[in-house]
Amino acid sequence: LLLMMTINIARGRACFLAPSFVVFVMRNISSDPLPIIAHCFSGDDDLGNHTLYGNENFHWSFCLNAIPTTEFFCHVWWGSKTQQFVAFKQKAFLNKVVNAWIARDDGIYLSHYFSFQNSVKVYDW
Template sequence: MKHIFLIFFTITILLHVSALEKRKCFLSSKFQVRVANNLPPYTEPIYLHCASGDDDLGRHKLERNQEFHWSFCERVIGGTTLFFCHIWWITRDGSKEKAFDAFYAKWAERCDTGMCFWVARSDGIYFTKDNSKNSLTKMFNWEVSHASN
């Protein structure tokens, strides 16, 4: 009888933890990734598609000064958390694009504040971990694309 109670108690706790997981991470760190369009005025929007091996976050159109964000619990068991994004921007001179890892658990110290903030500017893609425009670091240049997306 004690074993049945212990099993029932354990299952109840696990179900409770699972329900809370959407709000708070259990045994792992919670991270937020933000991608913002910081292109100059009167420019075309950027398009964004982000995903991981488990979650396709869909395609999004970001007008100037808009952002897309998501949060997640770092994977503890069964692999390494990796989210990647593909951004493209149709300009008067053609298309520009960049695909990059937006979060990779092996360099989680880069996002030690719990946030990875990516900013698209006219000359490339920038990163900061604290949402401060003063600490933006250019990480990638745009690549010229000859194919349509």
């Protein structure tokens, strides 16, 4: 049972008795054509560097651990600007299924919708 509930990145399997969770990192910068570079990782998985242009995004999905320890971190660069943040941290209850991190001209925003609407600024550059 524990094996079935551990992280399942890019394996295409459904989570056992729970929804899968997804994290997006999206570039939505209009003032400069420079790409953003995003590097996201957990204690078990390094998702590598992703270079995003225009309104590109990358995302990954995963299942929660039986014991609430799932946690992903991201480091985002845009030219000389940089920001680090916890992209997802598992709680015992009420985890958000969608965590969309949006890099904009003035900082990093978070939305919990697949449409990326209703985003809230969380970090300045």
